[in-house]
Amino acid sequence: MAEHDTLASQERPPYLPEQITKAPAPGSPSYPIVQPNPTLREHVRAKAENRPGVYRMFGPGNELLYVGKSVHVRTRVLSYFRADKGEKAWELIHETARIEWDYIPNEFFSLIQEMKLIQDLQPRFNVRHKRKRIYSFVKVTAEAAPRVLPVTRVTDDGSTYYGPFPRVKAIAQIARELSQVLGLRDCPATTPVFFSDQLEMFDGGRAPRCIRADVGTCLAPCAGRPSAEEYMRSVTLARRFLEGRAEKPLAQLRQQMDAASARMDFEYAATLRDRIDRLTEFRDQLVAFRGKVENLSFLYRVPGFGGDDRLYLIRRGRIRREMSLPKTRRARGRVARAIDDVYGESETGPAALTAQEAAEILMVARWFRLNPKERKRTVKPEVWLKEKDPRGAAPLR
Secondary structure (H helix, E strand, O other): OOOOOOOOEEEOOOOOOOOOEEOOOOOOOOOOEEOOOHHHHHHHHHHOOOOOEEEEEEOOOOOEEEEEEEOOHHHHHHHHHHOOOOOHHHHHHHHOOEEEEEEOOOHHHHHHHHHHHHHHHOOOOOOOOOOOOOOEEEEEOOOOOOOEEEEOOOOOOOOEEEEEEOOHHHHHHHHHHHHHHHOOOOOOOOOOOOOOOOOOOOOOOOOOOOOHHHHOOOOOHHHOOOOHHHHHHHHHHHHHHHOOOOOHHHHHHHHHHHHHHHOOOHHHHHHHHHHHHHHHHHHHHHHHHHHHHHHOOEEEEEOOHHHOOEEEEEEOOEEEEEEEOOOOHHHHHHHHHHHHHHHHOOOOHHHHOOHHHHHHHHHHHHHHHHOHHHHHHEEOHHHHHHOOOOOOOOOOO
């Protein structure tokens, strides 16, 4: 395991500044209102530096009021003292009794740390990142007759998960339509399933448990109609569709739409056309998202303030390790070992993904989308291992 370097040098005020309070107005919150404290302002002027970092503002009762980030911490924090009455910054600084900050060498990791702190600590004045966003996944269950389901959390249950996606309601509709197109069941997990190639003790068959069997949108394993092989063919098609590798479900819908038009059932044809459009859009989103995530696996070299250059080992959009950018052969050896740890281990997939990790993936993807030139600072692990060290020695393993 490679050494894990700390990112931030902390500057923590050793005192709680003098509080100047006044009685709250009728109907206002019960906590005391702190007037802008000149002692606090002078402390920031004297101690804070114009470096990238994350800052935290606390109320008189040690309540965390706000978390922010800036590439110039000193200038940003001092701007709160110049806010006009009625502005959010004015209200915030009037309640602030203490300010702390952590220096972080670069803006990239400041963004990540700000998001994590807000989600973990839920400061009262923060809006962005405060609510832990609900992400949706499409789940293909590991059952005798698998189902395609929309879920908002993942568990280690042997199922396959696709995602995350931010639109929960839309994903629920897509999963339902994909099941209908391919004839997959969407009944409760407790519903008994039987296949036509199973040995039956009694003659007479079984009655379907819902109307989907009668309207032809379910293969009806509850009634023993499909063989196990036939049902699993549809499950395989669903998996391939979710992986962006199958057009058959869309082709089936187009055939149904053409047949509806031929018999002049234009209303049903329009319904099928809308379904085709939604499934096509979803397929394209899946392919695009998967490509973006798989493409976010590299070492990212970032120049830092005062020469504190950093190296981030990113795999599938998540920062798995951060280290000082190596400048010696010994340091490169530590990076080589970290590469083995991070990129050599088997990928557990979405089943190990928390909501915060999903948010991190989307944030890292957004960073490189908004800053495409930063891609030039990335290098694939195998390329890094082949590079020579700064003294021109042979590549390290």
